Amino acid sequence: MKDKLRFILNRIGERLWVKPLFVCLVSIAIAFIAQWADQFQIFQKAPEVNTESIEMLLEVISASMLVMAVFAVGSMLAAYQSASNSATPRAFTLVVSDDVSQNALSTFIGAFIFSIVAQVALLNGYYEKAGRFILFIITIVVFVLVIINFIKWVDGIARLGRLGTTIAKVEKATAEALRRRREKPFLGGTQSDHQTDGLPVFPTTVGYIQRIDMDALQTAAKNGEMQIIVATLPGAFVAPNRPLAYLRGGRDAEAVIETASIVNAFFIGNQRTFDDDPRFGLITLSEIASRALSPAVNDPGTAIQVTGIFVRLFAELAQEISEQELPRIEYDRVAVPEIPLSDLFEDAFNAIARDGAGTIEVVLRTLKALATLTSVGNEKMEAAALESARLVIAHAQESLSIPSDIEKLQAVSEFARSLDSGE
Incomplete structure (x- = not known):
């Protein structure tokens, strides 16, 4: 509620x-x-x-x-x-x-x-x-x-x-969404096994999932004596051919009378929202950085600022993940998938790696930010940061042509090679 x-x-x-x-x-x-x-x-x-x-x-x-x-x-x-x-x-x-x-x-x-x-x-x-x-x-x-x-x-x-105020508002909204997802990584349900077996439930409209009513899903699952496996998270674009969830077990599962209530539990709108969709906040920050790196704007300082925001957000996320206890299960009949850290890093750094590849200042600051995130004490985050660093290096190697810039890139890239070799 x-x-x-x-x-x-x-x-x-x-x-x-x-x-x-x-x-x-x-x-x-x-x-x-x-x-x-x-x-x-x-x-x-x-x-x-x-x-x-x-x-x-x-x-x-x-x-x-x-x-x-x-x-x-x-x-x-x-x-x-x-x-x-x-x-x-x-x-x-x-x-x-x-x-x-x-x-x-x-x-x-x-x-x-x-x-x-x-x-x-x-x-x-x-x-x-x-x-x-x-x-x-x-x-x-x-x-x-x-x-x-x-x-x-x-x-x-x-x-x-003003740009600074807008960035601050987006950062705050993203931090709140990440905090809520840290507290409830499975939205209060159990962890999904990512299996697609069961009776699929399809939406009747086209749009973005803005929110999932877990209370409604739990009630429908109890009434039907079944298990609901959520297939799409808030932020996903759905159409009538993409399942929202799968139903397992229950009585008369082939003629489930709770389908309408299950579909209605997924709030679908024309636009994504920040509330329950932390990926949207990261994408928005990344878009701000990409626009700043465009030739028409040419503002690498904003991209560097956004990179620092990503470090704050991910460092806090890693700290909570490593220290928090197992989340309390409120909806035992609803299984929800977790957002992979690799997806979050792709949303945050892929656009900057592509659009900032020709600006050595942005490349160096991004690699230093990723190097910081490899040392926060979280193995999954270390792997995701390392993969993003490889992408940044690959884009930079294709775009940089001045020898002095290439030397700087090689010097900062040592951390990625050392991690690959296990040093």
Whole structure:
């Protein structure tokens, strides 16, 4: 339930209209709540507030907030375009879900709606003495919130859409996805044996798997007295000819009545998401590095920065893998395959190895990063890092032509040869 709620909230956060709509409804409610004070005797001793003073504040808010909201939307669109052009379109959802920008836009629109509703109610005599006092207090609070959010938004919009901010957002999303996968390498189920025997279950739509509802699969497996072997993980592109899972055992397995519920347990969408798909985060970071290495951009420093991020992510992954205890099995009737470390390294380093092969600075830094990852104390990661290093060296040998660059490459490549020889 916690994972499902997180997934839903993240999807809601990617919709720009949700927060402003909610704040608008709250603003309308607050404008009418002030009138309740007139019904309680305790508020009748409230100070008398001049109607004109409240009206003046509301007019200032209503006249300025709509302009601010339009300005905020324009600035956000410019930041979104900058993020897509400078980084990669795959990072767009992370930039859109920026809380500072959404909160500022919601505050501006909410304050505008509140001022209009309150002003109409005030001019029509809806409030008495206590109601006017409470409305005055609420108006001052709204005014303060607008100023605070404006200051925070100005600071945030200066960074939103910048390449460094986008990279940081992608790194954070990738780290969270890797952490969740470390804690549940099989999504809370048992480890799959990678066998394809059993009754296949096919999807009815085409798209990317965004999430797997393990609770639903466990329930379906119990009801059918069977075992479910998950064949595709989040991030995989599926079509009606690619099995989602295989069903083993159970009663009347050839006419399984739980097929619909099993298919519905796989959330399929048009795009990949970062939540349960750590490979997508690594691919996005790799795309940012590849774009930076293109002749049109020529920014090897960004590629080097991304390489350092990969070292942080994989080093943390290796540490947790080597020290953690066996994961607790929550879904004993559902078997899930593990993401091979070799696949993660391919997602991270293959594009950099190809596109950075002609830039000696990138090649050297990538090989040093991989050399670091061979010494983290994890055999699987050492093998994956060594394989990626071989690919980097092969690409570099084909692209580098200057003798001094080739000598530097040979010097840094010694670690790969020493590992191959067992030294």
